[in-house]
Amino acid sequence: MISSPFDPMTILIYDGTWYGLLSCIFDVYEYKLKKISVTTKELFQPDAFSKTHEVFTSPANAERVLKGLSKKLSPTGMASIYSCHLSELPEMASVIIRYARLLFSSGISEKAYGNPDVLKIAQVAKKVGRERHRMKAFIRFRLTQDDIYYATIEPDFNVLPLIVSHFKNRYADQKWLIYDTKRSYGVYYDLHTTEEIQLDFAENPEKPTDTNIFAENEEQYQTLWKNYFKHVSIDSRKNTALHLRHVPKRYWKHLTEKQV
Amino acid sequence: MSERIREKLAILADAAKYDVSCASSGSKRKNDNKGLGNTGNGICHTYTSDGRCVSLLKILLTNFCIYDCAYCVTRKSNDIQRTAFTVKEVVDLTISFYRRNYIEGLFLSSGIFKNADYTMERLVRVAKELRLEHKFNGYIHLKTIPGASDELMKEAGLYADRLSVNIEIPTESGLKLLAPDKDRKDMIQPMNFIKQEIIQNKNEIKLFKKAPLFVPAGQSSQMIIGATKETDQDIMYTANSLYKNFNLKRVYYSGYVPVSHDSRLPSFDSAVPMLRENRLYQADWLMRFYGFHVKELLNTETPHLDLDIDPKLSWALRNPNQFPIDINKADLQMILRIPGIGVQSAQKIVSARRFQRLNWENLKKLGVALNRAKYFITCNSTEFERRNLSSMQIKQYILASSSSKYLKSNVAQLQLF
Numbered sequence: 216m217i218s219s220p221f222d223p224m225t226i227l228i229y230d231g232t233w234y235g236l237l238s239c240i241f242d243v244y245e246y247k248l249k250k251i252s253v254t255t256k257e258l259f260q261p262d263a264f265s266k267t268h269e270v271f272t273s274p275a276n277a278e279r280v281l282k283g284l285s286k287k288l289s290p291t292g293m294a295s296i297y298s299c300h301l302s303e304l305p306e307m308a309s310v311i312i313r314y315a316r317l318l319f320s321s322g323i324s325e326k327a328y329g330n331p332d333v334l335k336i337a338q339v340a341k342k343v344g345r346e347r348h349r350m351k352a353f354i355r356f357r358l359t360q361d362d363i364y365y366a367t368i369e370p371d372f373n374v375l376p377l378i379v380s381h382f383k384n385r386y387a388d389q390k391w392l393i394y395d396t397k398r399s400y401g402v403y404y405d406l407h408t409t410e411e412i413q414l415d416f417a418e419n420p421e422k423p424t425d426t427n428i429f430a431e432n433e434e435q436y437q438t439l440w441k442n443y444f445k446h447v448s449i450d451s452r453k454n455t456a457l458h459l460r461h462v463p464k465r466y467w468k469h470l471t472e473k474q475v
Numbered sequence: 476m477s478e479r480i481r482e483k484l485a486i487l488a489d490a491a492k493y494d495v496s497c498a499s500s501g502s503k504r505k506n507d508n509k510g511l512g513n514t515g516n517g518i519c520h521t522y523t524s525d526g527r528c529v530s531l532l533k534i535l536l537t538n539f540c541i542y543d544c545a546y547c548v549t550r551k552s553n554d555i556q557r558t559a560f561t562v563k564e565v566v567d568l569t570i571s572f573y574r575r576n577y578i579e580g581l582f583l584s585s586g587i588f589k590n591a592d593y594t595m596e597r598l599v600r601v602a603k604e605l606r607l608e609h610k611f612n613g614y615i616h617l618k619t620i621p622g623a624s625d626e627l628m629k630e631a632g633l634y635a636d637r638l639s640v641n642i643e644i645p646t647e648s649g650l651k652l653l654a655p656d657k658d659r660k661d662m663i664q665p666m667n668f669i670k671q672e673i674i675q676n677k678n679e680i681k682l683f684k685k686a687p688l689f690v691p692a693g694q695s696s697q698m699i700i701g702a703t704k705e706t707d708q709d710i711m712y713t714a715n716s717l718y719k720n721f722n723l724k725r726v727y728y729s730g731y732v733p734v735s736h737d738s739r740l741p742s743f744d745s746a747v748p749m750l751r752e753n754r755l756y757q758a759d760w761l762m763r764f765y766g767f768h769v770k771e772l773l774n775t776e777t778p779h780l781d782l783d784i785d786p787k788l789s790w791a792l793r794n795p796n797q798f799p800i801d802i803n804k805a806d807l808q809m810i811l812r813i814p815g816i817g818v819q820s821a822q823k824i825v826s827a828r829r830f831q832r833l834n835w836e837n838l839k840k841l842g843v844a845l846n847r848a849k850y851f852i853t854c855n856s857t858e859f860e861r862r863n864l865s866s867m868q869i870k871q872y873i874l875a876s877s878s879s880k881y882l883k884s885n886v887a888q889l890q891l892f
């Protein structure tokens with residue numbers, strides 16, 4: 216699509232969801248839009264000069280776009296765009312739409328890192344991937360009295376959807392709940408399936424952060440782990456800078472071994 | 476239970492920490508019995524204050540020992556508190572830690588009480604109970620006891636993901652000096668046995684898909700660095716022969732931490748040779764992932780690795796006739812040899828140049844450390860290093876441009892290429 220300076224700019228307004236974003240891409244083609252920018256309903260601020268186009272989130276349209284993309288991209292490439300969406304970085308919606316247009320129109324390769332959008336997708340996907348990996352490592356479960364292993368997280372990016380299958384495979388024989396307190400939703404596994412849930416802390420005075428909900432032995436194991444952690448460090452090799460690079464301070468709040 | 480277990484854990488984790496291997500990768504045990512856990516790429520769940528990966532519960536079963544190896548805290552003559560876990564205690568700790576996502580599994584080693592088989596039999600029992608009674612599919616690394624019987628080794632291999640036989644001291648003469656009770660043969664023989672069993676198991680699996688796994692993550696070994704007067708050449712040639720002869724997955728280099736006033740050893744206040752250890756790991760990586768032969772890195776003219784620059788830069792400076800390399804034409808093997816370019820950037824370069832000829836800006840974006848690479852390459856640009864610099868000058872320029880990174884003595888990261 217070639218745009219001329221006289222084409223009017225269209226602002227796409229969508230609901231911020233993954234399917235919403237894919238529906239944007241669908242509409243770009245459906246309505247032959249040329250110059251566009253994209254924003255969410257939440258962030259949209261009307262101005263007098265631009266045309267707006269409200270995108271209706273359609274699972275069917277979204278799936279068609281996904282199918283189209285999967286013909287242009289490797290499975291890793293597909294996962295990368297989804298990761299970029301989950302990054303929640305404000306500029307990524309436009310980057311993803313531009314990238315999709317590049318893929319569909321010029322058939323650019325996902326490895327043509329000389330192109331700034333291609334490179335950006337790879338870089339952001341890598342950042343999200345790194346945090347996804349960190350969450351697999353840094354989640355700490357505590358056993359509740361109802362026999363549920365419970366963990367809270369506050370990742371920079373919305374990586375919870377990316378780690379569910381890992382935990383489901385690994386902890387197939389225990390009930391668990393991972394809760395993103397920053398985004399106020401969690402995923403619960405009941406020994407069979409996983410589902411997204413929201414906890415209402417306001418109505419439930421027994422917050423899962425209160426110690427009285429945890430199993431009797433729970434604290435002992437935490438103490439043992441903290442002790443273990445203390446004893447495996449070799450003092451004559453201390454290297455705080457390196458330690459901090461691997462375990463950045465913002466993650467400490469949820470790490471058992473970092474609690475006093 | 477708590478107080479007693481806590482005390483034991485403190486003592487037996489303390490004694491185990493000198494074994495630096497922490498890998499929990501290389502095994503693909505699936506959780507297909509709806510049991511607990513699986514193995515994959517290995518995750519570091521946390522890092523020690525010295526920045527090392529914590530991925531396994533690494534403990535000794537006991538720190539009682541009938542041997543007296545001079546370099547070891549657990550040696551018989553050392554006046555320390557001794558204790559032992561029961562099999563059940565180790566199993567319970569492993570499961571409880573694993574369920575809380577603290578660890579990827581267990582690394583169990585032991586001092587030798589009574590005799591080799593008596594000790595090995597208990598290590599095997601821990602692994603067996605975890606696998607059979609608790610349907611545990613997490614990672615298990617057992618350190619084998621030199622001199623244990625083939626039957627026990629074989630059984631260990633059925634339950635463990637990895638077995639290790641530590642070579643301890645890089646040279647045979649060093650071992651004689653510091654651990655007179657030990658015999659190199661008792662280390663080589665089990666390594667060979669494990670290697671043969673692994674090969675046989677691979678063939679069995681080809682024939683019957685359901686054949687039981689035998690140490691799927693292979694075997695590893697560890698050497699203590701700087702306890703004797705060995706050269707880096709001694710160390711890396713030994714490592715190379717272990718990789719070649721016994722198909723080892725990893726060799727670990729552990730800078731000697733002073734634990735004794737013994738006159739045969741470096742004095743009690745000597746520093747841990749961490750920078751040297753780091754250089755050895757880099758050389759090891761160059762051998763395994765960058766296509767370098769050990770003789771290119773170390774030989775009679777260069778028996779030690781440079782401490783102030785990494786071994787790849789050091790090789791490049793010794794071989795100026797190989798440079799400059801044209802980034803847009805050279806094959807991957809050669810690009811991997813350029814200082815400042817790691818495996819990932821090298822692969823990205825080869826992918827990206829199919830679509831456009833790369834210039835300095837592109838290279839920088841692909842993660843190349845230009846401050847080092849620029850002396851060794853040309854690219855799609857009329858600008859390149861035209862001065863006819865000597866290796867000595869290049870070294871000085873590079874050191875000056877990255878002094879903080881190179882001259883600090885506590886460099887412990889590996890991504891220096």
Ligand code: SF4
Pocket residue numbers: 540541542543544547548549550551585586587
């Ligand atoms: S046999 Fe092992 S535990 Fe015992 S003293 Fe020697 S190295 Fe230490």
